[in-house]
Amino acid sequence: MDKSINDQASEGYLKEIQHDLFMTLSWKSRRSKLWLVALFLIIMLGIFAYYRQIKFGLIVTAMRDYTSWGIYISNFVFFVAVSLIGSLMSSILKLTNAKWSTPLTRISEIIAVACIICASIIIIVDMGRPDRFFNVILHGRIQSPIIWDVIVIFTYLIISLLLLYLPLIPDIALCRDHLSSVPKWQRKFYRFLSRGWKSKPEQYKIILKSIRILSIMIIPVAFAIHTITSWLFATTWRPGWDSTNLGPYFVSGAFMVGSAVIVVAMYFIRRNLHLKKYITEKHFDNMGKLLVLLSLVYLYFNINEYLGPAFKMVGVEGEHITELFTGKYAPMYWMVQIFGMILPILVMLPRKGRKPFPMLIVSFFVILGAWFKRFLIVIPSLQHPYLPIQNVDQSYREYFPTWEEWAICAASVAGVLLIITLFMKIFPIIPIWELAEEKGVNKEQIK
Amino acid sequence: MAEKSNSERPGRRKFIKKGMLTGAGALIGSGLVSSCSDEKSGESSEKVKLLTTDGKLVEVDKNQLQHMSMDLATREESRQGIPGSKFVLVVDLSRCKNARKCKIACDEHHNLTPDRPFIKILKMQDNPNSSPYWMPKKCFQCDNPPCVKVCPVGATYKRSDGIVLVDNVRCIGCRFCMAACPYSARVFNWGKPNPPVDREGEVYSPESSSPSLIGTVEKCDFCPDTIRQGKLPPCIPSCPNGALYFGNELDDTVTNGFETERFSELLREKAGYRYMEELGTLPRVYYLPPANRSFPFKDDPSIESS
Numbered sequence: 001m002d003k004s005i006n007d008q009a010s011e012g013y014l015k016e017i018q019h020d021l022f023m024t025l026s027w028k029s030r031r032s033k034l035w036l037v038a039l040f041l042i043i044m045l046g047i048f049a050y051y052r053q054i055k056f057g058l059i060v061t062a063m064r065d066y067t068s069w070g071i072y073i074s075n076f077v078f079f080v081a082v083s084l085i086g087s088l089m090s091s092i093l094k095l096t097n098a099k100w101s102t103p104l105t106r107i108s109e110i111i112a113v114a115c116i117i118c119a120s121i122i123i124i125v126d127m128g129r130p131d132r133f134f135n136v137i138l139h140g141r142i143q144s145p146i147i148w149d150v151i152v153i154f155t156y157l158i159i160s161l162l163l164l165y166l167p168l169i170p171d172i173a174l175c176r177d178h179l180s181s182v183p184k185w186q187r188k189f190y191r192f193l194s195r196g197w198k199s200k201p202e203q204y205k206i207i208l209k210s211i212r213i214l215s216i217m218i219i220p221v222a223f224a225i226h227t228i229t230s231w232l233f234a235t236t237w238r239p240g241w242d243s244t245n246l247g248p249y250f251v252s253g254a255f256m257v258g259s260a261v262i263v264v265a266m267y268f269i270r271r272n273l274h275l276k277k278y279i280t281e282k283h284f285d286n287m288g289k290l291l292v293l294l295s296l297v298y299l300y301f302n303i304n305e306y307l308g309p310a311f312k313m314v315g316v317e318g319e320h321i322t323e324l325f326t327g328k329y330a331p332m333y334w335m336v337q338i339f340g341m342i343l344p345i346l347v348m349l350p351r352k353g354r355k356p357f358p359m360l361i362v363s364f365f366v367i368l369g370a371w372f373k374r375f376l377i378v379i380p381s382l383q384h385p386y387l388p389i390q391n392v393d394q395s396y397r398e399y400f401p402t403w404e405e406w407a408i409c410a411a412s413v414a415g416v417l418l419i420i421t422l423f424m425k426i427f428p429i430i431p432i433w434e435l436a437e438e439k440g441v442n443k444e445q446i447k
Numbered sequence: 448m449a450e451k452s453n454s455e456r457p458g459r460r461k462f463i464k465k466g467m468l469t470g471a472g473a474l475i476g477s478g479l480v481s482s483c484s485d486e487k488s489g490e491s492s493e494k495v496k497l498l499t500t501d502g503k504l505v506e507v508d509k510n511q512l513q514h515m516s517m518d519l520a521t522r523e524e525s526r527q528g529i530p531g532s533k534f535v536l537v538v539d540l541s542r543c544k545n546a547r548k549c550k551i552a553c554d555e556h557h558n559l560t561p562d563r564p565f566i567k568i569l570k571m572q573d574n575p576n577s578s579p580y581w582m583p584k585k586c587f588q589c590d591n592p593p594c595v596k597v598c599p600v601g602a603t604y605k606r607s608d609g610i611v612l613v614d615n616v617r618c619i620g621c622r623f624c625m626a627a628c629p630y631s632a633r634v635f636n637w638g639k640p641n642p643p644v645d646r647e648g649e650v651y652s653p654e655s656s657s658p659s660l661i662g663t664v665e666k667c668d669f670c671p672d673t674i675r676q677g678k679l680p681p682c683i684p685s686c687p688n689g690a691l692y693f694g695n696e697l698d699d700t701v702t703n704g705f706e707t708e709r710f711s712e713l714l715r716e717k718a719g720y721r722y723m724e725e726l727g728t729l730p731r732v733y734y735l736p737p738a739n740r741s742f743p744f745k746d747d748p749s750i751e752s753s
Contacts (some may be wrong), residue, residue, distance in 0.1 A: 057661045058620070059638030065563065068625040068635060128620015128635065132600075135619050139600040146599035146623055180712060220713030237593050237629035237726055385631045390569055391749075398565060424559065 010441040017278075017435055018174060021428035024273040025179070032272075034333035036421065039414045048409020049404035050125060060228070060404045066389055067382045067399040073375035079416070080153070081250070081370065085258025086112025086160050090167075091215035100286055102438060103278045103430045107259075107265050109164040110429075114419035116157045119411045125408055145231045156225045159218045165193075166211050170433040170446060173197035177447060178407035186426065199447045224253045233377070239317040240381035245327035249301040255295040257370035260344075260363035263287050263419070267360045269429060278430050281356065288354030291366070295345045302341065312319045319386045329380050333371055340369015355407055392427050461573070471706035488607030489513075503589075519652035519672055520741060522616060533696040534608070534669055537713060539703075540737035542690035543568070543581040545747055552685035556670065557657050558642040563634045565667040567683060570747070579744050583691065584666035585682070586611065587722070587730030594624035594633065603664075609696075609731050610654045610671055615663040624664060629726055633666045662699075669693075674685040679704060 026289055053060050089108035093101040108260035140147045175182075176190035197203060230250035243249075266287070268334050271278040310321045314373045324333045344362045347353040353362070383389075389397060401409075423429075433446045494506045515728040525536045563584060572579040573637060588611050595605050602617040603624055627632045640659035649658050670680035683693045684704035694701030694710055711731040713719065717735040 057636070057638040061637075064637065065625070065634050066631065068622045076703075117748050126621070128622065128664075129618065132617070132619045135600045135602075135617055139602075139617060144597055144599040144623070146597070146621060150599075153658065178699075232623070236623075236625065236627040237728070372732060386629050386726075387631055388569055388571070391567065447471065 010436070010439065011445065012358065013439050014432075014436045014441050014446060017430075017432050018178065019434050020275065020277065021430055022179060023174075024275065024429060025182075025425060025427075036418075039418045042414035043411045043418065044172075046408045049407035049411075052404055053125070053408075054130075059104045059179065060402060061401050062395070062402050064396045064398050064399075065392070067379060069126075069378055069382060070399060071375060071401045071405050071409055072122055074371070074378040075412060076119050076122045076126070077229055077374045077378070078249075078371050079115040079122065079412070080226055081254035081374070082258050082261050083112040083115035083156070083160070084222050084226055084251070084254040085262055086163070087218045088258060089262065090163055091218050094215055094220055099438060100283060102434050104262060104266065104287075104429050104432075105428075106164070106228060106429055107166070107269065108262055109160060109421055111258075111261060111265060111416075112425045113157070113164055114416040114423075115123065116153060116160060117419065118415045120153060120157070121415070122408070126344075129372065145228060145235050148228045149225075149232060152221065152225045156218070156221050159214055159221055162220060162348045163211065163214050166207055166214070166430055167208060167434065168427060169194060169197050170199060170443075171428050171431060173199070173447065174432060175428070189426070199444050201444060204443055206447050217426050223251055224252045227338070237386075238381050239315070239384050239386075240320045240377075242317070243255070243305060245301060245304045247306050249298075250379060252294065252298045252301050253370065253373065256291065256341075257367060259291045259294055260370070262368035263291065263359050263363040264367065267356055267363075269424070270356075273424070273429065275430065278435065284356045284359055285351070285354045288348040288359055291359075291363075292345055292348045295341055295366075299341055299345070302337070315410060316386055318382050320380060321382055323384070324376065333376055336369045336373045336376060339365045341366075392406065460520075461567040471535070483571055519650060520654045520675070522614055522653060523613060525653040525671070528606035528610060529674060531695075531697060532608040532674075534674070535694060535701065535710060535717065536585070536588075536669070536732045537694075537701050537710070537735065538583055538732065539692070539717070540580050540582060541689045541734040541735065541740045542686075542688040542742075543583055543737075544688060544742040544745065545570075545581040548685045548687055549682035549691060551680040553585075553667070554643075555671075556681040557655075557665075558644055558646060559659070560641055560643060562696075565632075565634065578737075579746070580740075581744075582716075582718065582734070584630065584632075584722075585732065586669075587728065587732045588669060590729035590731065593627040593629065593728060597623045597627045598651060599623065609669070610669045611666075612668055612671075613656065613663070613665055614653045615651065615656075615660045617664060618660075618663040620662040620664070624665065629649045629723065632666050635664050636661050674675065678711060692726055692730060 061070060084115070086109045087433055089101055090105040095104065098174075124133060127133065136147070136150060140150075142148075156264040172190050173194040176187065177196050179187070179190070217427075226249065227247040234243060234246040263284070266279050266283060270276055306321065306324075309317050310325070310337065344366055347358060347362045353359070383397070383399070433443065436446055437443050461638045486510060494508060497507055499505060507617050545568050547568055550568060553559070556566055559565065567584050569582045569584055570579055571582045576745055588609055589681045590605075590609065592603075592605055592611050594603050595611060598604075599621060600617055600619055601620070602613060602615070603613045605611050613691065620635075625631075625635060636659050638660050642658060646658065651658060652672065653659070654668065654675070656665050656668045659665055670682075673680055679693055679702070683691045683702075686703065689703040689705050692701035692703045692708065692710075692713070694707075696710060699710045701708055713735070714733060717738075719733045719735050721730045721733055
């Protein structure tokens with residue numbers, strides 16, 4: 001008797017989650033259409049800017065012989081950083097049995113996939129000869145850190161896609177069986193992707209085992225992807241990059257900005273898709289604590305990164321530090337350090353700061369700070385070579401990105417948002433079956 | 448050695464004549480001889496005397512010479528160094544007065560626009576109490592080259608004769624080599640190259656670094672194309688003050704076009720050094736300190752120090 005009441009309750013709960021999440025798939029409001037049109041227009045502008053770059057060459061950018069890498073590269077590093085959040089939420093937290101993060105795993109995994117895709121695109125945009133991309137495969141030299149990066153990015157993308165897809169299969173099966181009002185292509189799509197899922201015990205066994213293996217595998221790959229990205233800088237003969245601290249410095253900054261991105265995503269998904277029941281204030285509170293912890297770790301690596309060189313002030317290394325601390329990059333540097341790193345610690349340490357709205361604002365600062373931090377890592381170093389810059393046009397000394405560079409970077413951000421938006425239009429953004437199972441629903445009954 | 452048709456690069460063919468070889472030719476490896484000893488096609492009464500690098504005087508039919516003239520190395524051939532050579536450059540800083548003739552000769556040879564040269568003449572001052580001096584700087588052709596290490600596709604490579612070259616047919620334009628080079632030796636073709644002289648039909652060779660190609664990197668190449676022709680790189684003889692010496696480390700000789708010196712003696716006597724030895728890049732360019740100068744330092748107001 002008790003059992004059947006339980007069954008009924010849990011079945012009711014399953015129906016409720018299913019209903020709430022299916023509702024998110026049918027958003028046809030004017031606001032959402034406007035959002036898609038805006039993203040589309042930004043991407044079109046970026047494509048036009050890239051067309052001009054293809055036609056005239058990288059001369060349309062502000063990059064020149066000394067500042068030979070610009071915001072394409074810093075934007076690439078930014079996206080790689082954000083993508084690390086996938087591994088943190090859906091793997092590290094899961095393996096430590098932090099159950100509260102379950103509703104956030106799919107959000108973080110699609111963000112990871114979208115960021116990695118756009119990072120790969122932006123790195124091709126940065127190439128002087130994108131037509132020779134396949135030389136990387138034909139003539140690839142395993143000794144070059146770029147090839148390490150290509151390999152590890154590809155590996156991370158594949159594992160992230162699998163970690164997105166495998167836990168999605170039971171939910172796709174639910175969509176296939178219960179969503180009758182969707183267009184025909186979408187039903188076919190669900191049928192194709194669900195791969196004959198019938199919630200059988202042996203199917204769960206395979207899928208759960210695969211997810212577990214993958215979520216362990218992704219941790220070293222995630223650390224590798226951003227450490228190797230830091231090695232693109234650390235393996236060169238440049239002041240400012242010549243640091244053994246660069247790997248952990250990059251990785252800790254990556255987890256921090258990734259968490260801020262999750263907070264922003266949580267805020268808007270919860271509000272616009274009416275998911276307050278599933279993404280609660282408790283989630284914000286926990287993310288806030290996590291963000292404070294990650295900010296403290298990042299602060300530690302920042303002190304490590306700058307104290308030694310600033311204490312010694314050796315030659316060009318000292319010039320580089322002086323320029324960051326008191327020179328032409330000083331306003332940007334201190335804004336980034338204060339608003340992007342100190343502020344989140346101060347605001348989110350007290351409980352009151354860990355409410356959704358203040359966290360949204362702080363997270364915006366963290367994200368902006370992280371973007372400009374990568375600018376500060378890439379550009380000023382290049383402007384301080386060992387030998388003086390003389391006898392060159394003024395444009396060789398300065399670097400102010402052109403509209404084409406801004407447009408392409410904006411388009412890449414719009415690309416990430418578009419991928420996430422389209423994903424949310426087709427798939428439930430919160431894992432229905434995992435949530436139901438946590439509430440005591442028998443997984444074989446989820447169909 | 449390439450034996451392609453002579454008509455591919457009209458005007459750039461230079462024949463190895465007797466006189467040319469006496470000074471500069473002493474440096475050149477054995478490559479020349481092999482290229483001139485091929486089968487002949489026709490006979491004429493006129494003979495040309497040639498001095499080979501091992502000191503033999505040979506007589507060659509003039510028709511044959513024209514036919515057998517040096518052509519540029521292909522992309523594959525230019526991956527091999529000139530046998531028996533390890534090229535070095537010595538810059539005597541006491542003789543440089545910023546005449547900039549080397550830079551002009553280089554621009555001309557590689558058909559470069561003046562604003563993005565391979566050779567830069569830098570105004571240097573080691574400390575506030577010492578006098579400033581001029582430092583001509585090109586690619587250091589490092590024996591432990593950072594650019595070669597980082598290149599993802601092997602477009603830039605180190606040869607057995609010590610030269611580091613760029614193959615702009617393979618270069619993907621990632622500019623990792625530019626970031627890695629501690630001496631800012633590399634220039635990039637950000638836009639479509641705008642060569643001052645129209646050299647129509649010019650065939651590209653990594654040994655000539657010309658014509659430039661959009662979206663690829665280039666740099667000073669020690670001119671192996673002219674070395675193969677038995678001549679010095681154009682920057683060397685163009686220096687009116689004999690500040691630049693070029694030669695083969697294995698022969699222990701360097702020449703500035705006027706005087707030929709023992710490489711090891713020159714370094715020993717004048718305390719030769721390599722710029723930023725501590726980076727461990729092992730440059731093939733040596734500097735002689737700016738002591739006992741030929742000219743007093745005269746500033747160039749157009750150069751801003753940074």
